Amino acid sequence: MRLLDERKSELKLRGDGSSLDALLSAIVGQAHADYVGAVCETADSNSTTRVDLRERTSNTADLKSSRVMIVDDEPINVKVAGKYVRMLGYSNFLTVTDSTKVIEALHEENPDALLLDLMMPEVSGMDILETMRADANLKRIPVIILTASSDRGTRLRALELGAMDFLAKPLDPEELAPRIRNALLMRSYENHLRDHAETLEETVRHRTYALCASRLELLHCLARAAEHRDDDTGKHVVRVGRYAALIAREAGFPGPYVEVLELAAQLHDVGKIGISDTVLLKPGRLTDGERALMEVHTQVGADVLNAHVDMLDNSLIHHSEPWSVLPRFSQSPLTELAASIALTHHEKWDGSGYPNGLSGTDIPVEGRMTAIADVFDALRSTRPYKEAFSFDHSFDILFEGRGKHFDPELLDYFLASRREIEALDIELRED
Numbered sequence: 001m002r003l004l005d006e007r008k009s010e011l012k013l014r015g016d017g018s019s020l021d022a023l024l025s026a027i028v029g030q031a032h033a034d035y036v037g038a039v040c041e042t043a044d045s046n047s048t049t050r051v052d053l054r055e056r057t058s059n060t061a062d063l064k065s066s067r068v069m070i071v072d073d074e075p076i077n078v079k080v081a082g083k084y085v086r087m088l089g090y091s092n093f094l095t096v097t098d099s100t101k102v103i104e105a106l107h108e109e110n111p112d113a114l115l116l117d118l119m120m121p122e123v124s125g126m127d128i129l130e131t132m133r134a135d136a137n138l139k140r141i142p143v144i145i146l147t148a149s150s151d152r153g154t155r156l157r158a159l160e161l162g163a164m165d166f167l168a169k170p171l172d173p174e175e176l177a178p179r180i181r182n183a184l185l186m187r188s189y190e191n192h193l194r195d196h197a198e199t200l201e202e203t204v205r206h207r208t209y210a211l212c213a214s215r216l217e218l219l220h221c222l223a224r225a226a227e228h229r230d231d232d233t234g235k236h237v238v239r240v241g242r243y244a245a246l247i248a249r250e251a252g253f254p255g256p257y258v259e260v261l262e263l264a265a266q267l268h269d270v271g272k273i274g275i276s277d278t279v280l281l282k283p284g285r286l287t288d289g290e291r292a293l294m295e296v297h298t299q300v301g302a303d304v305l306n307a308h309v310d311m312l313d314n315s316l317i318h319h320s321e322p323w324s325v326l327p328r329f330s331q332s333p334l335t336e337l338a339a340s341i342a343l344t345h346h347e348k349w350d351g352s353g354y355p356n357g358l359s360g361t362d363i364p365v366e367g368r369m370t371a372i373a374d375v376f377d378a379l380r381s382t383r384p385y386k387e388a389f390s391f392d393h394s395f396d397i398l399f400e401g402r403g404k405h406f407d408p409e410l411l412d413y414f415l416a417s418r419r420e421i422e423a424l425d426i427e428l429r430e431d
């Protein structure tokens, strides 16, 4: 199938992300958007993090409410360790003597630090460390090993499995105090950084969406401005976008492409900004000279949509301080597609169109889809030189252009969707 081949070669937008991600990616480029978000946030986040960590370092009283778990199979050892821990001011602790229940207890209680005996029957402290290391919910709990052994191999193995410190048995409360404090401080920092990262992510997400929304608004304003003189409702561009998207969807183009095409097609006549009112609004037929002037709107549109890359390179990046940090980026897929549509939406399948007299598949597929959408909506609309045609008459005229004006395969997709098209026309027409 011809269209299948074209899809492979012409589609620049791929991916399985959400529609908003796809749109954003198309409009500003995902890397660019991420970069802007990151640049905006970096200054705030660094200072906030430093301040908070300093505060937390000095305010160790907060640590006293932390939860400490003590695990030892000997009840007397647990009792002694518990007594010392309480003496140090940590009243929120719990003890476990059955090593088979430790993992379950860790999940339930989520302690801020774990004092762990190594030599236990059935499930050893090393087994527990191994299980914790493999468990995303447990591996960040700081573990202090309680051991009577000074065996180097055992210590190294425990360190490999994520233990952060050791305490020799019998416990020395003076050694216990700084070790518990350090473990709890580490846990506190980690919790804080995790919370901060989540907040940061949320902020970036909000700003990214706001950026995307403002781009969409500007894009629609530009499209409406171009059509304002002969369509002050702005609905023509919206309908053309919807019809072009409908054809693309029926032809099997992927969702992200269809969504960007809908936006890009709205800009098909942006070049009319450069056409004089006497030509644009003239009732009746245009002279050859006037028609030649009118046809220039295709090239003007392409120039307008292609121009911003130079502007960014030459002006914003070099002369505007906030933008000077941004990396150079190429034209976004949206404006690239829109420029192509602006240039080619009046080309005809048989080669009799303008501005370049392209024919068949030499005309970019986005231009061929938009041509059908644009002509249909013009037929259905009142213009200075004509009344609106009925649905039947409009579809008949399109069919007459099958294989002459329009790509026959794409036109068939459009004609086969008549019920949906009529519903869209009724929904989006105010004139």
Ligand SMILES: [Fe+2]
Residues within 6 Å of the ligand: 268, 269, 297, 345, 346
């Ligand atoms: Fe046009």
Ligand SMILES: [Fe+2]
Residues within 6 Å of the ligand: 236, 240, 268, 269, 374
């Ligand atoms: Fe149009």
